[in-house]
């Protein structure tokens with residue numbers, strides 16, 4: 096997704112932010128309240144997570160634009176955050192996300208085996224989604240669980256010390 100021609104204009108009117116439900120607004124407001132009023136843009140990351148979760152696991156351009164309005168910040172600044180961090184997705188995703196850490200500790204302790212296993216058993220490459228839409232498979236940078244590598248983030252739950260068989264069991268339990 097390219098944001099090269101994204102407008103830089105800022106619209107300082109939260110009421111023009113129309114795509115969020117009352118529940119979503121309340122959750123974002125809770126995050127904004129953690130920062131001084133003049134620094135409400137600091138809530139951009141948790142706010143992106145909230146709107147991504149509410150949208151089935153991915154962010155549309157329109158939702159990011161609405162968030163920019165809501166936080167009084169340039170649209171392009173929201174795009175920069177959303178496109179930089181691996182936990183945000185800018186395309187439709189499967190019903191679940193299986194994220195295998197591919198950083199050093201995990202690679203040394205079996206992540207490569209996990210990645211090859213998922214590719215071959217489920218027929219999906221990193222960045223892709225299984226044919227039945229059950230899960231999107233992602234390779235991600237360090238999950239901060241290096242001590243118990245290899246680590247996998249399945250939706251929002253961390254799993255550590257995983258063998259291919261243990262990962263299969265977790266995937267089997269997905270709806």
Ligand code: FES
Pocket residue numbers: 196197198199200201202236237238239240241242244245246
């Ligand atoms: S290297 Fe995998 S969790 Fe840190």
